[in-house]
Amino acid sequence: MSFPWANEYKPSNAFTRYLDERLPLPRFVYNAVGAGYPVPRNLNYFWNFGVLAGVALMVQIVTGIVLAMHYAAEGTIAFASVEHIMRDVNAGWFIRYAHANGASMFFIVVYTHIFRGLFYGSYKPPREMVWHLGLVIFLLMMATAFMGYVLPWGQMSFWGAKVITGLFGAIPLVGEPIQTWLLGGFAPDNAALNRFFSLHYLLPFVILGVIILHIWALHIPGSSNPTGVEVKSEQDTVPFHPYYTAKDGVGVAAFFLLFASLVFFAPNMLGHPDNYIPANPMSTPAHIVPEWYFWPFYAILRAFTVDFFFIPAKLLGVLAMFASILLLFFLPWLDTSAVRSGHYRPLFRKFFWFGLVPCVIILAWCGGAPAEEPYVIISQIASAYYFAHFLIILPIIARVETPKPLPNSITEAVLANHAGTKLQPAE
Amino acid sequence: MIRIGAFLVGLFFAGWLVVSAVMGAFAFVSEPPAKTAEKVFHKYPKDVDFSFNGPLGKYDRAQLQRGLQVFREVCAACHSLHYVSFRDFAQLGYSEGQVKTIAQEWPAETPSINPDTGEATTRKPIPTDKIPAPYANDVAARAANNNAIPPDLSLMTKARHDGSAYVYSLLTGYQNPPAELAKKFPEAMPGKTTHYNPYFANLNLAMAAPLHTDGQVTYGEGAPKPTVNQMAKDVAAFLTWTAEPKLEQRKRAGTAAVIFLLVFLGLCIGAYKNIWADKKAQA
Numbered sequence: 086m087s088f089p090w091a092n093e094y095k096p097s098n099a100f101t102r103y104l105d106e107r108l109p110l111p112r113f114v115y116n117a118v119g120a121g122y123p124v125p126r127n128l129n130y131f132w133n134f135g136v137l138a139g140v141a142l143m144v145q146i147v148t149g150i151v152l153a154m155h156y157a158a159e160g161t162i163a164f165a166s167v168e169h170i171m172r173d174v175n176a177g178w179f180i181r182y183a184h185a186n187g188a189s190m191f192f193i194v195v196y197t198h199i200f201r202g203l204f205y206g207s208y209k210p211p212r213e214m215v216w217h218l219g220l221v222i223f224l225l226m227m228a229t230a231f232m233g234y235v236l237p238w239g240q241m242s243f244w245g246a247k248v249i250t251g252l253f254g255a256i257p258l259v260g261e262p263i264q265t266w267l268l269g270g271f272a273p274d275n276a277a278l279n280r281f282f283s284l285h286y287l288l289p290f291v292i293l294g295v296i297i298l299h300i301w302a303l304h305i306p307g308s309s310n311p312t313g314v315e316v317k318s319e320q321d322t323v324p325f326h327p328y329y330t331a332k333d334g335v336g337v338a339a340f341f342l343l344f345a346s347l348v349f350f351a352p353n354m355l356g357h358p359d360n361y362i363p364a365n366p367m368s369t370p371a372h373i374v375p376e377w378y379f380w381p382f383y384a385i386l387r388a389f390t391v392d393f394f395f396i397p398a399k400l401l402g403v404l405a406m407f408a409s410i411l412l413l414f415f416l417p418w419l420d421t422s423a424v425r426s427g428h429y430r431p432l433f434r435k436f437f438w439f440g441l442v443p444c445v446i447i448l449a450w451c452g453g454a455p456a457e458e459p460y461v462i463i464s465q466i467a468s469a470y471y472f473a474h475f476l477i478i479l480p481i482i483a484r485v486e487t488p489k490p491l492p493n494s495i496t497e498a499v500l501a502n503h504a505g506t507k508l509q510p511a512e
Numbered sequence: 513m514i515r516i517g518a519f520l521v522g523l524f525f526a527g528w529l530v531v532s533a534v535m536g537a538f539a540f541v542s543e544p545p546a547k548t549a550e551k552v553f554h555k556y557p558k559d560v561d562f563s564f565n566g567p568l569g570k571y572d573r574a575q576l577q578r579g580l581q582v583f584r585e586v587c588a589a590c591h592s593l594h595y596v597s598f599r600d601f602a603q604l605g606y607s608e609g610q611v612k613t614i615a616q617e618w619p620a621e622t623p624s625i626n627p628d629t630g631e632a633t634t635r636k637p638i639p640t641d642k643i644p645a646p647y648a649n650d651v652a653a654r655a656a657n658n659n660a661i662p663p664d665l666s667l668m669t670k671a672r673h674d675g676s677a678y679v680y681s682l683l684t685g686y687q688n689p690p691a692e693l694a695k696k697f698p699e700a701m702p703g704k705t706t707h708y709n710p711y712f713a714n715l716n717l718a719m720a721a722p723l724h725t726d727g728q729v730t731y732g733e734g735a736p737k738p739t740v741n742q743m744a745k746d747v748a749a750f751l752t753w754t755a756e757p758k759l760e761q762r763k764r765a766g767t768a769a770v771i772f773l774l775v776f777l778g779l780c781i782g783a784y785k786n787i788w789a790d791k792k793a794q795a
Contacts, residue, residue, distance in 0.1 A: 126791060161764045168595045178762060234758060300620045327787050328787060332784055335777070338773060346770065349766020350559070358671050359671065371713065387724060405778070412518070412521075426641045462536045465532050466529070468525075469530050469533070473522055475519040476523075
């Protein structure tokens with residue numbers, strides 16, 4: 086679907102006319118990310134991050150395929166093969182640092198994208214399916230990143246694999262057989278390394294497939310916008326190309342600037358030094374921590390320290406960690422406010438900026454810290470707020486809050502902004 | 513229905529976390545966790561000024577060569593350098609002939625087989641060989657070192673926080689255990705085969721101070737005096753190079769990339785303003 090005023094693709098020469106009648110691929114691209122897709126005219130820079138996530142995935146796929154040409158997924162030589170890439174493969178150091186930091190960039194971009202969605206109510210009807218597919222992509226990304234981190238077969242690779250597969254071991258009765266089945270043994274070894282490599286190569290292409298569904302689902306209602314008011318007329322939109330391709334160009338350039346600064350000047354800043362020690366099943370690192378993008382979830386996992394009657398604390402932690410992501414699937418039904426954008430929701434906005442955002446940052450900080458006081462108590466309080474925010478506070482806000490009056494149209498909001506006579510005090 | 517279920521789940525998780533936090537806080541107050549010796553005495557690496565620090569930093573070739581000399585004459589007795597080949601030493605400014613000589617004169621030999629009998633033997637290394645390890649295997653390494661394996665040093669400066677400064681601090685950090693340690697943490701005192709060093713994670717390590725006397729290694733002409741401090745700094749620089757041999761290419765490429773991207777960003781901003789000019793003017 087598209088708006089009735091969308092530009093119509095017109096093949097310009099004999100070849101494109103020929104192609105258009107047989108395989109209308111140019112028409113498809115034109116309607117998806119070209120001049121044929123009308124987009125609200127008031128998108129701010131937070132709307133760049135979807136495109137940036139796509140760019141990050143492409144970087145990961147390209148660098149990953151090259152790495153796989155030189156990497157050996159075998160327990161006794163995996164670590165050495167990575168060092169071979171770093172020392173003897175032409176520009177191998179660049180490819181590997183780009184891939185390792187590319188994962189971090191991917192998560193930075195995707196977290197921003199998710200929080201954009203949370204603030205502007207992008208999960209609300211009619212875009213629930215876009216939100217759900219996005220969460221599926223997020224889960225796939227987490228699995229892919231986790232398995233990728235195992236491949237260099239350093240100390241954190243090995244012990245990370247042991248801890249994370251150990252989560253399944255917490256399931257009552259069947260937990261241990263499941264863990265053994267996942268690993269192909271009683272501890273991470275060659276069998277685990279091989280299957281992780283296989284899946285790490287597969288999942289990005291699954292992600293690519295779900296991204297196509299994500300964009301397809303998005304194009305049915307069209308992009309949301311910072312006012313949360315739906316598009317009403319042609320005046321409210323501009324064609325994606327050239328307006329947003331130009332704006333995304335700025336975002337892409339800024340993205341690569343940050344990316345290059347990391348790769349070339351601080352390539353190991355976001356990694357853990359222990360992963361430059363070869364995996365050693367006989368020596369446990371002092372503090373086992375995952376990569377930074379898992380820290381908030383790791384904090385929730387470790388926040389449960391007390392058994393609840395017959396439920397062991399470890400199982401509670403595992404359940405809570407999975408619940409912390411799965412609850413996001415229910416968001417369209419938890420936040421029932423008819424107003425999408427946080428700009429027009431005074432109470433929601435306060436809880437978002439002073440509750441959720443600091444809470445997640447604190448959780449990340451605790452997740453990277455050793456499991457000792459005061460980090461445990463802080464992460465318990467922050468985790469409690471996290472669950473309360475989504476499951477209790479949001480539904481209540483939706484009931485009690487009086488939203489500010491919405492602009493009549495996107496154009497009206499834009500004009501008000503430009504005239505400086507704010508019709509609606511936005512923000 | 514969803515909201516009632518969510519409310520109950522939220523109440524359970526949040527409630528139990530608050531209960532756990534209260535219990536934890538109570539335990540923390542009633543029985544504060546004992547301080548460990550590591551918490552009190554462990555030190556972070558000293559601040560060291562290396563030529564390769566900073567976004568435009570470069571290796572000092574002469575320093576790397578001195579570091580190699582210290583490594584060969586002191587460290588190589590026990591530590592391996594698995595991931596480095598002799599040919600890599602050309603990057604330190606040595607000629608092909610010099611690299612060949614370094615390989616020939618290396619204190620350890622490369623495992624090989626006797627071409628006539630097929631029996632295991634060793635031979636003089638050649639430039640394409642990796643640096644041979646001082647011990648044939650881990651068992652031999654343990655047997656010779658009071659059951660402690662001397663770790664491979666190729667990646668040591670990347671395998672520790674602030675690694676270059678860490679290696680320097682460790683090598684210059686040996687000292688007598690403070691009197692307070694004996695008083696408060698007698699169990700953390702060094703044993704017969706361990707040595708006190710506050711820069712080491714658990715304070716006592718199996719390696720005795722390897723650089724102990726000024727002039728232990730004789731530097732060539734024009735080099736600084738081989739004090740313990742100087743030797744430690746040189747070998748730390750050398751081990752930074754073994755861990756990150758592409759550091760200079762990386763920073764050079766990075767400078768070019770960042771300059772290019774700044775120009776690119778400027779052009780993108782220009783294109784964006786240009787394309788949106790009509791829409792902004794309308795407003």
